[in-house]
């Protein structure tokens with residue numbers, strides 16, 4: 384069997400009804416995993432689960448808001464009860480607010496940190512209980528190149544993503560002895576709904592493409608290979624890392 388095979392593995396991906404989460408879940412399913420999609424909208428999840436099943440892939444859904452700690456913990460326990468194990472957690476759901484510093488409200492700051500940083504920690508905490516029993520697990524956070532290179536107006540987002548990369552390192556240090564790796568994937572600019580306001584600005588779209596080595600924005604499916612690598616046996620000796628997938632944006636002057 385290929386070291387990239389996910390056959391027999393169960394993966395929970397948060398924020399997987401569209402965009403990067405759905406793309407990573409699809410790649411894991413294509414590699415053989417049973418993927419459990421999460422989001423807040425049941426109809427959207429049902430549609431994507433059906434689409435995956437029609438392709439002969441194994442999929443399920445759990446509906447919850449990641450900011451709701453109790454719901455997240457219950458969902459992880461329910462996945463293990465139903466499918467027998469939890470091998471992979473991709474804590475991917477994330478959100479942003481764009482505003483100049485003087486317009487930022489404390490409530491927006493708290494909401495973004497709650498979804499982008501607090502929730503991944505608390506989900507990882509619960510997942511690690513099950514993964515320790517298995518002596519096997521993969522935890523992956525979706526960070527962002529903006530957590531490496533700052534960007535105006537998205538202050539809570541940038542700080543949450545930089546925090547997540549640090550969290551991957553601290554969790555990796557604690558969980559490695561239990562066969563659990565913890566890494567983050569930092570995407571560059573991808574064509575998703577989150578970026579709709581940016582994609583509507585042709586000048587910005589061209590500026591990003593022009594300073595990216597491969598001269599274009601990323602397509603969500605192009606994140607899948609990195610997710611499979613980190614989630615499979617192929618990535619067993621990689622932990623505490625942040626892998627940048629940005630078409631060379633951060634390495635091009």
Ligand SMILES: NC(=O)c1ccc[n+]([C@@H]2O[C@H](COP(=O)([O-])OP(=O)(O)OC[C@H]3O[C@@H](n4cnc5c(N)ncnc54)[C@H](OP(=O)(O)O)[C@@H]3O)[C@@H](O)[C@H]2O)c1
Pocket residue numbers: 397398399400401402403404421422423424427447448449450475476477478498525526527528569570571572573574575576577578
């Ligand atoms: N797109 C990019 O270029 C880019 C670059 C760097 C990093 N990222 C990161 O990649 C991740 C995914 O972004 P995306 O571009 O794929 O975004 P997206 O297209 O807006 O999709 C976000 C997904 O998360 C779900 N979601 C949002 N808030 C949630 C919550 N509180 N609880 C549960 N699910 C929630 C959404 O479904 P519902 O709304 O139905 O719940 C949806 O499935 C985010 O963490 C983002 O910061 C994206």
